[in-house]
Every structure is written in C-alpha cells, then in structure tokens.
Amino acid sequence: MYLCVSLLKKEYSSIQIVNMRMIVGFIFNSFFCKINDISIYSKEAPYLKLLILRGLLGGISMTCVFTCLTLMKISDGVVMINTNPIWTNFLAICFLGEHFSKKSLLFCLVSFIGIVFVSRPSFLFDSSEN
Secondary structure (H helix, E strand, O other), X not given: OHXXXXXXXXXXXXXXXXXXXXXXXXXXXXXXXXXXXXXXXXXXXXXXXXXXXXXXXXXXXXXXXXXXXXXXXXXXXXHHHOOHHHHHHHHHHHHHOOOOOHHHHHHHHHHHHHHHHHHOXXXXXXXXXX
C-alpha cells in the first residue's frame, strides 16, 4: 500500500487516494456482506453512531497517513506510521485505565528509542549528510 501511494503521489493528491481507497473498500465490503447475508447497517442507533464515528476517524487517519507519505520519504513515513502500537498502549493506559507491567512499559520505551534512531530526526541528530 505504501509503495502504491508513493507512486501515485506525483499525479494525485492524498485526498483523492484516500477517497478511492474508501470507495473500493466499501464496494468490496458490501459485496462480502451481500454474499454472506450480513446486514450492512445496524438497526440500533448507538451502534450506528459508533460505526459512523469509526468511519469518520478512519478516513481522517488514512488522510493523515497518505499525506505523511506524500510529504516525506517513504522510508521515514513508514517508520513514523508504524508507531501505532506504542501510542495505542499509552492511550489505553490514559483513557481505558489499563494496567501494564513494568516489562511492557520498558519494551514500549525501547521501541520508541529504536524508532528515533531509525528515523534520525534532524533536531536530535546532525542534519548534514556524510
């Protein structure tokens, strides 16, 4: 997916790429639900609202991801995008009140340090290339 986005970024904007991805995904999911006799829409209002919210947040998320890939080199963009598990752990602690062991938190910190070393941001490292 990241390679396709990097190839398309010269001809299409990230919004156009996201819209096409969402349309194709909706078509495939609709056919899958139709074949397996699964209702596409929930009849209960709270679940429908959550599904709509999930769709909106997913669209915003993919727009941010594809914009990141169009503005950065693909290697740096992929490293930054794949930090999701780290942020998910910390947000689960903050918002869901989950308890993690010291070992889990240590591994999240080590992962974050590894990402910093791979992405090498210019404000931490010398920006000149040798």
